[in-house]
Amino acid sequence: MIDHIPFVWYLTLSAVLFGLGVAGFIYRKSVITVFMSIELMLNAVNLSFVTFSYQNKNIDGHIYSFFVMVVAAAEAAVGLAIILTIFKNRGTLQIDEVDSMKL
Amino acid sequence: MDSILFIIAAIASIGCGLNLVLQKHPISSALSLIGVMSSVALLYLLLGAEFIAMAQMIVYGGAVMVLFIFVIMLLNAGTEKRSDKSLFAQIAGFPLLAVLVVLISFLIRETFATTASDVKFGSWVGGTAEAIGTRLFTKFLLPFEVISVLILIAILGAVVLARKEID
Numbered sequence: 001m002i003d004h005i006p007f008v009w010y011l012t013l014s015a016v017l018f019g020l021g022v023a024g025f026i027y028r029k030s031v032i033t034v035f036m037s038i039e040l041m042l043n044a045v046n047l048s049f050v051t052f053s054y055q056n057k058n059i060d061g062h063i064y065s066f067f068v069m070v071v072a073a074a075e076a077a078v079g080l081a082i083i084l085t086i087f088k089n090r091g092t093l094q095i096d097e098v099d100s101m102k103l
Numbered sequence: 104m105d106s107i108l109f110i111i112a113a114i115a116s117i118g119c120g121l122n123l124v125l126q127k128h129p130i131s132s133a134l135s136l137i138g139v140m141s142s143v144a145l146l147y148l149l150l151g152a153e154f155i156a157m158a159q160m161i162v163y164g165g166a167v168m169v170l171f172i173f174v175i176m177l178l179n180a181g182t183e184k185r186s187d188k189s190l191f192a193q194i195a196g197f198p199l200l201a202v203l204v205v206l207i208s209f210l211i212r213e214t215f216a217t218t219a220s221d222v223k224f225g226s227w228v229g230g231t232a233e234a235i236g237t238r239l240f241t242k243f244l245l246p247f248e249v250i251s252v253l254i255l256i257a258i259l260g261a262v263v264l265a266r267k268e269i270d
Binding site for chain 2: 003004005006007008009010011012013015016017019020021022023024026027028029030032033035036037039040043046047050051053054055057058059060062063065066067069070071072073074075076077078080081082083084085087093094096
């Protein structure tokens with residue numbers, strides 16, 4: 001027990017982190033923090049990919065996790081550029097003040 | 104020893120994740136996110152994923168978080184204003200989320216009750232840079248090439264969006 005960790009603990013931790021990411025995504029009002037919650041969710045998914053990869057003794061999960069990381073980095077660059085543009089045009093970072101497409 | 108490290112990393116990541124959600128200032132959230140990423144990197148090492156752990160530290164803990172903190176500094180983002188939430192969201196939001204997480208954990212436990220084995224550090228060392236490189240340049244060569252185009256498009260998109268004049 002002391003040097004064996006049940007496999008389901010990793011998956012449960014991943015689920016908890018994903019839940020925290022969802023909570024931050026819904027609860028927070030600053031665009032930057034909402035964006036950080038997305039990164040937290042991506043991290044949680046990566047953790048379960050690597051766990052399944054260990055379980056099946058197959059390296060493909062690592063490759064998927066690597067691709068998720070690459071896409072997350074690209075997404076962070078584009079998303080932060082969009083946040084910069086929003087701030088330049090509207091002068092706010094509050095998510096509920098950017099509502100010009102709302103009916 | 105393994106379980107001690109796992110418990111430390113798990114508590115650190117959940118605590119930092121909670122801090123991310125509850126803090127009011129974006130810079131505190133960013134620092135908490137760095138904590139989450141470092142503890143997840145420790146968990147990757149425990150799972151024998153050396154390369155992914157290092158990539159996590161460099162790409163997430165380094166590059167992405169520097170970008171975030173740079174934008175927070177650039178925009179001088181202060182404490183966020185809390186707006187009113189609906190009564191249903193105030194009362195039932197976090198309990199419903201807790202129910203969702205418990206349900207997912209229960210499903211995981213039930214699904215893998217028979218097939219699950221334990222995780223022991225060092226019993227599988229397939230996650231080396233050599234193994235990942237070999238797999239990346241043989242079986243996953245096409246996705247690898249496609250993703251390099253994606254990165255190029257992302258760079259161009261970021262440059263276009265962050266230009267001075269935007270119509």
